Amino acid sequence: MASGKLYTYPGNFRAFKALIAAEYSGAKVTVDTSFKFGETNKSSDFLAKFPLGKVPAFEASNGDCVFESNAIAYYLGNEQLLGKTQTDSARVQQWINFGDNEILPASCTWVFPCLGITQFNKQDTEKAKELIQKALTVLNNYLKTRTYLVGERITQADIAVACDLLLAYQYVLDPSFRGSFVNVNRWFTTLINQPQFKKVIGDFKLCEKMAAFDAKKYAELHGGDKKKKDDKGGKQQKKEQPKQQPKQAKKEEPAAEEEEPKKKDDKDPWAKIVKSDFDFDAFKRCYSNNDTIPVALPYFWEKFDKNTMSIWRCVYKYPEELKLTFMTSNLVGGMLQRLEKLRKFAFGSMCVLGENNDNTISGVWFWRGHDLAFELSPDWQIDFESYEWTKLDPDAESTKEVVKEHFAWEGDFKDMGGKTFNTGKVYK
Amino acid sequence: MATTGDTIQSISAYLGVKCGKITYDGPEKIPVMKGKTGTRKGFTTILKHLARAAEKQNLIGENLGEKAVVDQWLEFKTCYIDRCGAEKDTNQILKELNTYLSDKVYFLSHRVSLIDLALYYTLYTTIKELTFYDKQKYLHLSRWFNNMQQSNSIRQSSLYITFSKTQLYSGSAH
Incomplete structure (x- = not known):
């Protein structure tokens, strides 16, 4: 053993x-x-x-x-937990993966803002709710005729999926939301009340009232104390530590709570970033008033300072949800509108590629500093998480090509699966 | 429906204690158990005695609330299930049990109790005769029964009853 x-x-x-x-x-x-x-x-x-x-x-x-x-x-x-036959083992594995892929990401997106661990994004939260609803519906139908997920006894499948649902059941699945999932509720309460579960989890209380985004808590955890954030090793680590951190932070600075929001308003998000000699306004004028390929691009590469600036590529994460191209274009427009103040030291060109019912968004940005600029201010974080961001190497040939395509709005956008340019929007 | 005597015998076998022969008293056919330590009369009394003799007190309930639930269901068994004559009555009972189990795995709390045992043995023959259509109609009862029979010490020598985990009939069946 x-x-x-x-x-x-x-x-x-x-x-x-x-x-x-x-x-x-x-x-x-x-x-x-x-x-x-x-x-x-x-x-x-x-x-x-x-x-x-x-x-x-x-x-x-x-x-x-x-x-x-x-x-x-x-x-x-042991054998009982892992499945006695190959079929049972496969089923156990199936549900473990179901928990990891269908439940956990959505549940974290939904619950973490409530705990102040991540910033709230309405779109994402709504999406997460939908996903949870869908996963619970599947579970609910499956459990209608079954007491446990695999076989008639508790297996690792039950343990894993129940643990994946713990946070959601604790914070957000209030009686009205979970009401229709009778079978899942029965299964879940039976599990958490087994002596073996109780010994590990303790007494578990099901959510009474759906928790909402706690801006205060978030400010407490993230505002101002960037140093602490770095000490903890950034975002990934925080995910692994959902409960402890809020407590810690509270202990250390209970007084900072009230002052925090005020400070933020008059603070320039760019203040902490190294100064750069690159004149953003001059480049924007040059780009707007001249042809891109013969004039603006050479100008850009000549002035670009790779020590103080970075080039980024973004690709929309959910192209399957994009329908008509003009709607996609509006989506981009909305994003750019919400990014005031970033304007000062950033430039971006976003392209809608493809046609109706088969399109996506790809863009190239550059700004001061070497990190994702959106993280500097909570006001800028509404849309950026919907995109996959990659930093580009300013010396690479491939970067030159990608930048050219996006700034000039022409080319064959090879890495985007052959989709052709449809409309573009410039952030300047 | 299994006779009261058979149900008691099965439960004593599950508990691993001897109960001897069960006789019936009077026109109400009240079960009587004669043992070395005295005579016990009545279904509930006998079962509780057996559970205590086997030192499995938690089958009877761990606190007053749980004990009351056990009493309630054993009484339900004696007063309603045992007096089912017509098929209509049986259906009514099955329907009630099905509704009660719709959000539960076991009758009491989250573990097997005396209620589950008593009702499992009492209902065995009835459930065995159900058609697949009826089993689907009493979905929650079927799920409970199927979970119970997986334990060899509960099922003992009786046959497995087959349940379908997929929905066979559409429409009003559930």
């Missing part, structure tokens, strides 16, 4: 998957109590065993090191 030590911060629903599995299989797992998030997992000793530096991570007493919660759970599981 497997035994060993699990590294995690308290209340980590991913670690629950493994701990509950151990409760069922009888594997002896101890949680490392000396673990400190942001310290232990950044130590070279830890990184040597778990190069990602993420938790949960498991070190067996025989020296085996396993990371990724589902893998740890597998390591600790």
Whole structure:
């Protein structure tokens, strides 16, 4: 029987998957109590065993090191949990993946803004709600004739999916939202009340009132204290630590809470970025008044300062939702309108490619600084997450080509699957 | 429907305790169990005695509220299920149980209790005779029953009853 030590911060629903599995299989797992998030997992000793530096991570007493919660759970599981036949094992795997792909991303998009971990984006939240609704409908129909997901006994499938739903059931699935999913509710409450679950999760209270975006909390966590953000290692890490961080931040600076919003208004988001000699206004004039390829492009490459500026490429993440090209164009227009102040030290050209019912958006931007400029101000964050952003190497030939295509609005846009230029919008 | 005596026998086998022969008293056919420690009379009394003898008190309920629910359903069994004569009555009972189970896995809380055992053995023959159409009609009851019979110690020597997990009939069946 497997035994060993699990590294995690308290209340980590991913670690629950493994701990509950151990409760069922009888594997002896101890949680490392000396673990400190942001310290232990950044130590070279830890990184040597778990190069990602993420938790949960498991070190067996025989020296085996396993990371990724589902893998740890597998390591600790028994035949009953993992499926007795190949078919059952496949089904268990199927539901684990269902939880990871269909539930977890949407649930995080929806819940994290409520905890102040990420910025609120109405579009994304609405979309996430829809996705959750869809996943729950599938589960609900499936569980109509079944007590558990695979076979007639609790398996890893139930453990994993229930853990993936924990956050949602705790914060946002209020009685009216979950009301119609009777079978899922029955299944979920039965699970969380099993002694093996209770031992790990404790007493769980189902959501009474849907939590909403907490701007104060968000400001508290993100406003001003950029340094802390860096210490924690950026966004990825925060995802792994949904509950602990709000608490920590609260303890440290309870007084900052009220002053925060005021400060932000008169602060220039660009203040922290290195100054650059590139004259954005001059370039914009040049671009507007001259032909692009013979005049504006050479001007751009001549003046471009790669030490203080960066070029970025963006591609719309959800092209399958775009219908008519003029609507796509309006979408881009709306985005550009919402980006006041960014204008000062940024320029972008967005192209709608393709035709009605088969189109997408691709753009090239450049601005001061080397990081994604949208993160400088919460006011700029409404749309940018709908795009995939990649930084371009200013010295590469391919970059020259992409920039040329997007600034001149012509070319064959080879990397966009042969879609041709339809309309364009310039942010200047 | 299984006789009261058979139900008691099955439960004592599940609990691993001996109950001896069950006789019936009077025109109401009240079950009587004669043991070394005395005579017990009545379905509920006998079952609770057996559970205590097996040291499985949690089957009877862990607090007053749970105990009341157990009593309620054992009484329901004696007063309603046992007195079902016509098919119409049985259907009414099945319908009630089905509704009760629509949001539950077990009758009491989140584990198997004396209620589940008593009703499983009592209803076994009735459910065995149900058509697939009826099984779909009593969807929640079927789901509960199917989950119960997976345990060998509960099912004992009786046959598996087949349930369909896919919906066979469309329309008003559920």
